[in-house]
Amino acid sequence: MTMEQEQYDVVVVGGGVNGTGIAMDAAGRGLRVLLCEMNDLASATSSSSSKLIHGGLRYLEHYEFRLVQKALAERESLLKNSPHIMWPMRFRLPHRPHLRPAWMIRAGLFLYDHLAKREILPGSNSIRFDASGPLKPDITKGFEYSDGWVDDARLVVLTAKKAQEFGAKIMTRTKCVNAERGQTDWKITLRDTESGVEKAVLAKTIVNASGPWVSKLFGETLSMPAPKKIRMVKGSHIVVPQLNEGAEAYILQNADERIVFVIPYEDQFSLIGTTDVEYEGDPKKAKISEEETTYLLDIVNEHFIRQLKPSDVVWSYSGVRPLMDGEEENAQKASRDYSFEVDHDKGKAPLISVFGGKITTYRKLAEAATDKLCHFFPNASGHWTKTAILPGGDFDNQNNLAAALKHEFSWLPEAVLSRYVRTYGTTSRYILSGCTSVEHLGAHFAGTLYEKEVQHLVKNEWAMTSEDILWRRTKQGLYASTSEVEALDRYLKDHIISAIPENPLHHSA
Known part of the structure; x- marks a missing residue:
């Protein structure tokens, strides 16, 4: 043939x-x-989402009960199948009585808890905030519920x-x-x-x-x-130095009836988003606007003691969501x-x-x-x-896998081990095979990224450029300087891409 x-x-x-x-x-x-x-x-x-496995609490206000139920039922299946790249997360919802009365939020959370069966995720409850937390002192009451986190890319x-x-x-x-x-x-x-x-x-x-x-x-x-x-709607996110003091995320209400998440992100940061803006043009060229940045910062600054400025934004990204066009007036109500x-x-x-x-x-x-x-x-x-367990997800929980890998590779720096667990799961052993010291990981590029991992990503995960590796595969772009990105580009050009046999339409890993 x-x-x-x-x-x-x-x-x-x-x-x-x-x-x-x-x-x-x-x-x-x-x-x-x-x-x-x-x-x-x-x-x-698919790499520009809010990184959440969630039912969509706010969709209840738009009466999308079927969608919410379907999503809630899926959360636990996904969490079981991919414990390396997904995990449960608690969300704290500060109560702002002028926006939504407490009874409405309790009713919504009751539905959220009971629309689908839960085995892993605990239910919701009321909480009180005190002066030791990151929120402003006038915010004293709130609610807490469960959803999940995912590394989308x-x-x-x-x-x-x-x-x-x-x-x-x-x-x-x-x-x-x-x-x-x-x-x-x-x-x-x-x-x-x-x-x-x-x-x-x-x-x-x-x-x-x-x-x-x-x-x-x-x-x-x-x-x-x-x-x-389809209706193209741009959603933008910003990343700032860590606002979250614990492992919990925050879901903030706004006067325009939208909500904004503040989520712990990559150890040292917080992820803030998202916006809903009508979009026309090439989806690949979508970028955050100054107005969107201001919008997100204003909502966060209304709630948190630490006040953020545009200069605090270390990274931003925008994605275009292709939503079904039901002739709704505004983007946030599109299904x-x-x-x-x-x-x-x-x-x-x-x-x-x-x-x-x-x-x-x-x-x-x-x-x-x-x-x-x-x-x-x-x-x-x-x-x-x-x-169906996704590759690397054949283990019970991250703590046990981390302990096992620590025993097998005692020389591995803690930060590298931690990221490998939540990036590769049991596939970490494939990357580390034959290594008995940090030196065996090869050249260091940025953050916790070493040559051995880069080789793995090119050989086994279709990565070809520094952007593929630093942003979609590892998120180590958050720690990479311009010179480090350039060094990785040179390495890929000289040692990796040039070594791939000349075979058009070969990109099948």
């Missing part, structure tokens, strides 16, 4: 959380899967790794530039965005999971009108739910398109989309992902 005749059951377009989730589910059901992503995995919306990478374990071909920096529809197959043209080289593959079905580009793909690649509109469109016009090769969604429900979305795929593949197997 020549390269031009490679044939798949499904080609998934889009390497975000929805695309990788569908690729993983479909491959695990026995389908031949290719996933193509024009940039790096999780390079857009790593969730995408590990989901892609799981898909690969089941035989899926993962092709990053590969753009789907054309798709011609036949009676039984799609002829799909893929372009390597680095070299410009193109190749053609055949697929019985296509899944359009391209997120903010979902509608654009119809006109540019599929040569047909988009069946649905975070998802839907599908199945196009099987006159018996021709099927096309399934994904609209909307949120990280917490990505597995359910993928399961539902794969169910639709399997209508065309009656020999495919059934549901399997609810208890």
